[in-house]
Amino acid sequence: MNTRLPPTIDKDYGDDTALDFAWLRKRAVELVQQYSGNSWTDYNLHDPGVTILEMLCFALTDLAYRTSMPVADLLTTEKDGINYTTNSFITREKILVTEPVSVSDYRRWIIDQVNEVDNIWFEPIVSPYTKHFARGRYRVIVQLYDKWQRGGGRVEEKFAESQQIIERVKALLAEARNIGEEFEEFIVMQxxxxxxxxxxxxxxxxxxxxxxxxxxxxxxxxxxxPVLFSTEKEMQSAGYTVEEIYAGPLLDHGIVPESELxxxxxxxxxxxxxxxxxxxxxxxxxxxxxxxxxxxxxxxxxxxxxxxxxxxxxxxxxxxxxxxxxxxxxxxxxxxxxxxxxxxxxxxMQRQFVADMHDKKTNEAWQGEWRNTEAYTSLQHYFPAIYRLGHEQVQEHDAPEQKARVKQLKAYLMLFEQTIAGYLSQLSHLSELYSYETTQERTYFHQPLYQVPGVSDIIKAYTDNDKQSWEQFVADADNAYAATLRRIAETDDVYRKRKKRSLEHMLSRFNIVPDPYPVMLYNQYYGGRGKTERTDTEIRWKAQLLQHARVINNYRIRAENYLDWGVDEVSYGFSYNMRLLLYLQQRGTYRATAVLEKGAGETGRPHTPQPAFYRTWETGEEQPIAVWVDENMPVDSGFYLHRVPVSFLRSGIDTSRFRVLQHPVYHTEYIVAMPAKQQEEWQAVSRHSTQAGAVLALRVLADKLRAWNVSAEGFHLVEHILLAPLHGNNVYRYEFYDEHEQLLLRQRNWVAWQEREEAIDALLKLERDMRVKPALSDDEEDAKNRKWVQRVLETNHVFLARSREHAPAEVHSWEGMTDDMRRILPGKLRYALQAYRRRRTNFYPRFSYRVQRSPGVVIKEEFYNAMVTVVFPAWPARFQDKGFREFAEALFTYNLPAHIQPVFLWLNAGPMKQFEQLHGAWREALKNGREAIAHGHADRLISFLLDKHDYGLL
Incomplete structure (x- = not known):
């Protein structure tokens, strides 16, 4: 069977023939022979062509030697050595680690950060009776140091100190929290x-x-x-791999292996x-x-x-x-x-922290030696003296023919030397080629040949220039010779393509493959007028991604810290990554409608419009233009935009949709008109004293609209787990459905989360206790059912019976049951409970959990389970693009944890303003403590979300 092996890179490169002068000369002569055929047959050493060939082969060996230098040496600069930052060389203790992801990571993180904590455990708050409950909440159990517990002091003082420690733990966990997780209950072990x-x-x-x-x-x-910290060497000696050592968060005091937890x-x-x-x-x-x-x-x-x-x-x-x-x-x-x-x-043995945990040889091994690889010595110095190319140049008394031949040979050789010198420059600037810096704006590097003997007589840019001395010409970095080298070395288009490929290569090291589609749309809608920049938006975007590569990977699923709400600082995490990948300029606290309020203040003037209908003729127009003009509109005082649709933010940035017309009444003035609602009609939005002023004002308006669009772009991410009420609140209960999806039983009262779990456990125990295998008489069966129903009802339950019309009716006592109910309901419930016990699936019969948001308002608990709502403004120009919306939703879905279900809302200005008011009030209350106030705001926010999307729960 013919099996194809996967493609690999062969590590056996064989002999380096580029360093073998004899091989290069032999191969070069073979190529010349193939090229020249019978026109040149003398390949002896005295032949000038062979001499030139040998000099070039010698130069190639020098290039090969410098290229074979250690990469660390090639990346080392004369002043700064290796620039680890711009070259994206991230040490293993920074790139292999992540923010806390698992429970073990959280334990390591807190033990490392809080000295008073001896140990810590996280208990997930889960239900064994259904999968549709609010997952992701944890109970945190903290054990303080024995020394702290043994210490003296009053009980009240020790309690206050323990609460201070718990607050520090809460703050750290809120900072390191992942999406869909919440740490609700904190217990100090006694x-x-x-x-x-x-x-x-x-x-x-x-x-x-x-x-x-x-x-x-x-x-x-x-x-x-005790939880002991280890060094990297200790971990390696114990058999741990580098990947295992640095799995998890980067700790300040050492490494904690899993065996210590x-x-x-x-x-x-x-x-x-x-x-x-x-x-x-x-x-x-x-x-x-x-x-x-x-x-x-x-x-x-x-x-x-x-x-x-x-x-x-x-x-x-x-x-x-x-x-x-x-x-x-x-x-x-x-x-x-x-x-x-x-x-x-x-x-x-008191918490032996490791002060210097990392192996210093990691960085020392990459401290290269600067070799000055760009230095070039002209190969003309190595030619035999008879060629008169080196120090033995032509003299004044030499014949003109001799001088001309030497100059011709020098010029011919300089074609090769310019390429050789450029190669050395490229090699010397390797660190700049693979860097996210874009200040130099070049990927091809070169150097002038000022050191070639007699070069001042060869360079035409100097010989044709009688205004500068040779020293002045060399000192001028923008002389015609240097400018020509820059121009022919790399065009703007070539630079952009090569720089993007370089950045993409470096991004691939970190498994980041960004799609430039959002940047393309950004340029399409918000791109500036005039010539395209040499360093375009896509290059700056990819350079920014590379600059934040470690942050993107390490903080991939970190949630926003709700304790820092309102702080205008960059917060790394999932939301920050999405802003980078979508090229959003949103930073810090974000409010989409703020830009609309600002825009209304700048464009809406205290002027009541009184438009009149006119028809005006324009040069070149065959038909008159119908335009609505307000004669009382002030001159040169801005734009008057009244009741324009939100779509104007997209259409307004296109100046071709406007027209600068002569004022139909005051012919020395001009107006800027935009299309009116009626087809083939225009509406004046500004009045100007000159045509140039009208054109300039139109450009200013377009620039403002672009800025408003960019400022409005962003999103709000609402984690449903944070909207959930506390476990201790009496707002939880369950309902039990049979195999026909009919409600059989539910709790009578709303209880705390744990009480609900205990009620289900008690119900299942009742079902087991009432099993009677021997056959019973009718009276015994009736007595058994009566006893069983009474015990069920005593445990805070209500039967739901259905009449012939299928309307459910609550049954609170045995006496309140009809004969049919007494005969059917007990057995039906026991059968359903037995079927549930056997199957334990998400299908019927099953328990369904309910939460009372407010009196009389009930929602399924799965609304809080592994779900987020992403709210976008619908009016920015790029956000109105259907392709961008689909891309953004796919990007969020791809980057969210697999168990998190996203819901997307694209809101217009009115609903967005309402949402941001509700969302801001809830976040502010959440920041100050998840108590009754936060719960009330959360309920109003949930009502708003359910009004915009059914979430498949209603």
Whole structure:
């Protein structure tokens, strides 16, 4: 079978023939022979053509030698060395890391940033009974340092300090939060005091105080293992790869491997404690070890800890509960000495931060040596003296024919030398070629041949110039010779193509392949008048993407920090990436309608229009032009745009849609007219004293409209998870549907989230408890059903029965049921619950979760589940383009996390103003705390969103 291997780059380059002078000469002669045929047969050493050929081959070996220099040397400049920033050389500890993504990443981040936090855990708030609940919310459990817990002070002071620490944790998590996640509940773990009673046999050499300190120290670490930081070398020695070492956030104090992030302890197991100290050198045997909780009852089996409590080992230093023995004899322990040794051990292991965690050789290995590769020595210096090309130039007494032949040869050789010198310049400017800087605006580099012997007699730009000396000509960087080199080396079009390819190559290193479609539309709608720039918008855009490549990758799914709402600072994250990729100028706090309010103030004048209808003749027109003109419109005082549609923001930037006409009444003045609503009619929007003033004003208006369009471009991203009410609010309940999608049961009252989960669990337990396998009589069956229904109703439930007309009716008691209901409903509900237990799918029968937004207003909880709404203004010129809208929606969908479902709204000015008022009020309340005020604003914002889109929930 013929199998094709994938294309690869062969690393075996073979011999470098470019450095082999003999091979180059042989190959060159072969090519000359093929080219010349029979017209030239003498290829001996004395032949001038062969000599020139050898000089060029020699020059090629020099080029090959300089090209083969280490890349670090080629990128090194004389003054600054290697520019890691502009060349986008990002060290591994910056490019391989990401912002916190997983729960483990969050744990590392907080432990690293908050010294008072000993450990932290995140519990996802999930429901096992349905998949349609508000996912992404976490309960945060924080364990503070034992030292902080052991410290003295009043209970009120310690509580206040713990709340300050929690606020710092909240702020850090709000900053690092990902889209679709929220950290709602914060719990500070409380210490559960335990004691250890043991009898331990030691060897003869053991020092009782030191050994006892080591024992207690090991027991403390076994009960509360510290999170240790490691260096890169330690991680590599342990077998971790570079990718594994730098997976996750970049920490300030070291690297935390996954093995250090242990689960929350729920028991204190004597077996683990025995294992922790049995390996000590001075310990011979552990005769007995027991643990006791706050009640003081010692046990040898695992001690169950209270929920959200951690074990705190307590003892009296002067009367320790651990007894030491040697040869069956008890050993006395000096209490103060033992306590001092134990304190020293604790301080020695107190969060050993690693100050210098990264290998310094990473940067040192890339500090190249500047080789001055651009320096060029003319090959004419190496020709035999008889050629009179080098220092042995022609003399004044030489014949004119001799002088002419030397000049001709020099000019001929300079054609080759200019190419060679240009190659060296290109090699020397390698760092500028692969850079996001666009100040030099060139990708082909060159250098003049001022050092060639006798070049002043060859360069025509100098010989034809009698106004400058040679020194002045060389010092003039814009002389005709240098200008011609720049002009022929690279046209504007060639520069743009090559610079874009260079930027695309560098972007591909970071797996960024941007689509220039939004930039193309930006130029189409907002491009300036006149000649195209050498460095166009697309180049600047791609350079900006490259400059932010690390930010784009590291902050790919980071959400906006709602605690910083209203701060006009650049916030990196998903929204920032979308603005870059869509080429939006939106920065900081954004309000789309602000530009409309500003525009209304600049164009709407305190003048009541009184237009009259006129017909005016223009030169070259066969028919008169119908135009509405207000004779009282002030002269040279701006534009008067009354009740123009929003589409004017798009049409107004095209000056060809306007006309500058002679005023139909005041013939020395001119008006600017735009198409009126009626076809073939125009409307005057400004009046000017001169035609030039009218044309200039029209251009100013178009520029203003472009600026307003650009300022209005942006978006608001609403995360539905942030709109959800708190879990502790009594706004949750469930409904249970049978296999026919008919509602059977629901909770009577609205309860907290956890109470709802407990109610479902109790309902399923009731169903299990009421199973009776033996056949029952009718009376027994009726009694069983009555008992079961009463127990269900007692657990805050309401039956939903359907009459023949299929109208659901609530049933609150057994007595309120008809005979048909008593006979059918209990069995139907049990059957549906059993079917649910067997299937556990999203299909019926199933539980459906509801949330009461406000009294009488109910919504499905899945509205808050993994969903975002992206709100765009519909009026900017580019945003009115159907292709751009489709592109923007596809870009958001592609870059959002796969489980997040986006909904897109394109709002006109009126609805957008209403949305921004609601959204701003909600964000401001959210910033100050998600309490009743924030919930009220969230409810109004939800009502607005549901009015614009049904979200498939209603």
């Amino acid at each position: 210490p559960e005091r335990i004691t250890v009673c043991a009898e331990i046999m030691l060897n003869k050499k053991a020092i009782p105080e030191d050994t006892l300190a080591q024992i207690y120290y090991r027991l403390e670490n076994a009960l509360n293992p 242990r689960r929350m302890r729920t028991t204190a197991d004597p077996a683990e404690l025995i294992k922790a100290i049995s390996g000590m050198e001075d310990v011979l045997h552990i005769r007995r070890l027991e643990v006791a909780g706050p009640d003081g009852n010692y046990i040898i089996y695992p001690l169950q800890l209270q929920k959200y409590h951690y074990p705190l080992l307590v003892f009296k230093p002067h009367e320790p509960d651990i007894k030491l023995y040697y040869d069956e004899q008890p050993l006395a322990v000096n209490g103060p000495v033992f306590e001092s040794l134990l304190m020293r051990l604790r301080e020695g």
